[in-house]
Amino acid sequence: MASTGAGYDLSPTTFSNDGRIFQVEYATKAVENSGTTIGIRCSDGVVLGVEKLLTSKMLLKSSNRRVATLDAHCGLVLCGLAADGRQIVGRARDECSNYDEVYGDKIPPRVLAARLADYVHYFTIHGALRPFGTASMIAGYDPCTKTHELYAVEPSGVCLRYFGCALGKGRQSAKSEIEKLDLSTLTCKDALREIAKMIHTVHDESKDKPFALEMAWLTKDTGFEFALVPDDLVQEAEAWAKAKLEEDDDDDDDDDDAEMTPAPPTDAASPS
Amino acid sequence: MAGGVAEKMESSSPMRHTTRPIVTGTSVLGLKYKDGVMLAADTLASYGSLAMFQDMRRISKTGSYTLVGGSGEMSDYAAITHMLEDLDRENKNANDGFEFSPKEIFYYLRAVMYQRRNKFDPLWNSLVVGGFKDGQPFLGCVDLRGTAFEDDVVATGFGAHLALPVMRNKWRPDLEEGEARALLEDCLRVLYYRDCRALDKVQLSKATSEGTRISEPYKLETDWASASFVAGPGGDLDGDGGW
Amino acid sequence: MAVAYSGGVIMGADSRVSTGTYVANRVSDKVTAIHDKIYLCRSGSAADTQAVSDYVRHYLGAHAIECGRPPLVKTAANLCKRICYANKDRLLASVIVAGVDPYEGGSVYVIPLGGTCAKVPFAIGGSGSTYIYGHVDHVYRPDMTKAECVDFVKTAVERAMARDGSSGGIIRLVDISAEGVQRDFVVVN
Numbered sequence: 001m002a003s004t005g006a007g008y009d010l011s012p013t014t015f016s017n018d019g020r021i022f023q024v025e026y027a028t029k030a031v032e033n034s035g036t037t038i039g040i041r042c043s044d045g046v047v048l049g050v051e052k053l054l055t056s057k058m059l060l061k062s063s064n065r066r067v068a069t070l071d072a073h074c075g076l077v078l079c080g081l082a083a084d085g086r087q088i089v090g091r092a093r094d095e096c097s098n099y100d101e102v103y104g105d106k107i108p109p110r111v112l113a114a115r116l117a118d119y120v121h122y123f124t125i126h127g128a129l130r131p132f133g134t135a136s137m138i139a140g141y142d143p144c145t146k147t148h149e150l151y152a153v154e155p156s157g158v159c160l161r162y163f164g165c166a167l168g169k170g171r172q173s174a175k176s177e178i179e180k181l182d183l184s185t186l187t188c189k190d191a192l193r194e195i196a197k198m199i200h201t202v203h204d205e206s207k208d209k210p211f212a213l214e215m216a217w218l219t220k221d222t223g224f225e226f227a228l229v230p231d232d233l234v235q236e237a238e239a240w241a242k243a244k245l246e247e248d249d250d251d252d253d254d255d256d257d258a259e260m261t262p263a264p265p266t267d268a269a270s271p272s
Numbered sequence: 273m274a275g276g277v278a279e280k281m282e283s284s285s286p287m288r289h290t291t292r293p294i295v296t297g298t299s300v301l302g303l304k305y306k307d308g309v310m311l312a313a314d315t316l317a318s319y320g321s322l323a324m325f326q327d328m329r330r331i332s333k334t335g336s337y338t339l340v341g342g343s344g345e346m347s348d349y350a351a352i353t354h355m356l357e358d359l360d361r362e363n364k365n366a367n368d369g370f371e372f373s374p375k376e377i378f379y380y381l382r383a384v385m386y387q388r389r390n391k392f393d394p395l396w397n398s399l400v401v402g403g404f405k406d407g408q409p410f411l412g413c414v415d416l417r418g419t420a421f422e423d424d425v426v427a428t429g430f431g432a433h434l435a436l437p438v439m440r441n442k443w444r445p446d447l448e449e450g451e452a453r454a455l456l457e458d459c460l461r462v463l464y465y466r467d468c469r470a471l472d473k474v475q476l477s478k479a480t481s482e483g484t485r486i487s488e489p490y491k492l493e494t495d496w497a498s499a500s501f502v503a504g505p506g507g508d509l510d511g512d513g514g515w
Numbered sequence: 516m517a518v519a520y521s522g523g524v525i526m527g528a529d530s531r532v533s534t535g536t537y538v539a540n541r542v543s544d545k546v547t548a549i550h551d552k553i554y555l556c557r558s559g560s561a562a563d564t565q566a567v568s569d570y571v572r573h574y575l576g577a578h579a580i581e582c583g584r585p586p587l588v589k590t591a592a593n594l595c596k597r598i599c600y601a602n603k604d605r606l607l608a609s610v611i612v613a614g615v616d617p618y619e620g621g622s623v624y625v626i627p628l629g630g631t632c633a634k635v636p637f638a639i640g641g642s643g644s645t646y647i648y649g650h651v652d653h654v655y656r657p658d659m660t661k662a663e664c665v666d667f668v669k670t671a672v673e674r675a676m677a678r679d680g681s682s683g684g685i686i687r688l689v690d691i692s693a694e695g696v697q698r699d700f701v702v703v704n
Contacts, residue, residue, distance in 0.1 A: 069365045093365060097358055103578060104593025111582055144587070144618045228367055291604070294629030317631065322645070325633050347600050347631040 030133030036170035045219030049195035074140035075226035109140025113151035121157025170202025299431030300341035305452035308480035316471035344397035374403020386418025398428035435459035523692030530684030553614030558641030592624035600630025643675030643682035
């Protein structure tokens with residue numbers, strides 16, 4: 001009984017016997033049950049994509065956005081409870097404008113991510129507070145060092161920098177897909193398609209709710225300004241992804257028929 | 273900011289606020305013309321009578337449609353510009369394509385200026401707001417008391433005395449861009465001749481259906497031919513007795 | 516005063532601090548460090564400018580640690596401006612912020628009385644500055660070498676000290692570049 005830690009999960013202020021904070025772990029569960037969220041740092045920018053599950057057919061597709069612009073040079077995508085996420089977005093925006101006011105310059109993405117992590121972490125150390133059921137991925141450009149960066153902040157308050165990151169339901173397979181990509185040469189335009197493909201792959205149409213694919217980026221082409229990816233580009237990426245998936249399916253079928261055929265070439269520009 | 277006044281009331285020393293401008297810019301001019309609105313100002317920031325900063329840009333963009341020109345205390349103008357940047361950032365963060373019209377910016381600034389004057393802590397500026405959105409030109413002026421009005425031609429500072437009459441005389445609603453520009457340059461020249469706090473380095477800006485543009489600072493051409501009337505060609509003794 | 520040259524800045528000041536017409540300190544140092552490679556030329560009330568520079572040094576130090584890299588000169592100037600602007604009715608402080616950072620190289624900012632902040636190629640300030648505006652405008656050229664800048668600062672401060680009763684003593688010089696900071700002083704006879 002004691003080793004299961006039962007009874008120690010009511011407050012984030014109490015550790016379990018084996019040194020865990022259950023409330024924080026439960027918060028992480030809320031993130032894991034959310035739509036798949038992917039961030040990739042490419043050679044020429046950062047791309048964020050999210051599978052926004054639509055709870056009702058009557059919902060306007062563009063409502064309840066999961067991607068948020070914070071400032072000209074940075075933005076984030078949310079994974080987990082949308083309402084908790086709005087709190088994070090609000091804080092992140094305040095941090096951006098406050099830094100600009102005090103230091104007269106754009107906030108470095110690293111500092112923004114660290115400050116946001118501090119904020120999120122605060123909610124894991126007070127008995128009167130509930131941890132955030134939301135993780136966020138921050139894409140930012142640092143005008144001083146002229147670099148673009150991707151960070152993820154988890155409900156525990158952990159903040160890490162990534163080349164590629166996936167959160168939510170389909171994170172496992174998305175992560176292994178990202179690992180196949182050569183991120184040092186991949187462009188944002190390609191990443192758009194790859195992300196679309198990953199999200200369509202992990203989405204189970206028979207089981208999951210319908211979804212809208214939301215994407216945002218920060219690329220050389222947009223002058224490293226954070227922006228929602230234009231609808232036509234998203235649609236094109238989705239069309240490409242769907243076609244690719246069908247193709248792969250066909251190939252798989254072929255494989256079943258004739259076991260001698262070589263494995264289908266992966267579309268990823270990956271070094272073997 | 274909230275409670276600032278109350279805190280000061282509680283302290284034993286009397287309230288003290290901005291009572292005089294220190295680093296100042298002079299006139300800003302604006303007029304409507306055929307394609308939109310044009311704003312003009314020189315690039316001088318004076319420190320008393322000292323021409324301290326000769327490359328101070330006093331016209332700025334906010335959003336895609338609006339220009340704001342400022343005369344008066346330059347630190348306050350910088351604070352106002354910063355407020356507008358914050359406003360613009362909030363707008364852009366919404367990602368819904370909405371942007372404030374020049375008129376909305378104008379009323380916002382009026383509210384800010386009036387609020388500050390009610391705290392007896394005015395932002396010591398006269399602002400000219402010009403813009404063009406949805407086919408509509410806008411031109412207005414707000415001062416440090418929150419007095420606000422719109423007009424086809426506006427001018428602040430010395431310009432209100434020297435340039436406004438000239439602009440009203442020559443103004444037509446169908447002024448071509450070249451004519452508008454020439455008129456503003458004429459006015460800036462007059463100001464350079466007759467305003468001790470003016471400079472011959474100026475910036476022009478326009479707001480049209482194509483958005484807003486601000487020129488780089490450039491030097492006005494000036495004419496001093498009338499100087500020859502003072503002394504005659506034969507020397508001082510041949511003059512007309514003028515100075 | 517301060518001048519920017521390619522890759523660094525030269526700052527200079529006289530060493531007189533006076534209370535009325537009495538010289539309170541004839542060898543003071545009015546070029547104050549607020550970070551490793553960002554310095555302040557102080558003029559106006561000594562008490563006020565010391566207080567301002569103490570605050571800015573504190574904030575800038577914390578900021579550099581948070582960012583994990585050297586702060587921008589622009590940031591130092593903005594911190595000064597915020598204090599001077601927010602307290603303009605209580606302060607008699609006008610400062611020149613100059614130094615180098617890895618991103619913009621050498622830069623000079625001036626913040627006169629009201630809390631206006633402007634980036635400039637060179638700046639003069641303090642009581643003696645009014646006597647040398649003509650001189651510096653005449654002599655200054657953009658793209659001066661470091662040696663020329665040192666000479667420019669030295670002569671200008673010397674001229675101000677010669678004509679301004681509230682300036683005097685020695686000339687303190689500070690050279691800030693990516694390589695480091697070097698201090699020097701000149702005794703004017």
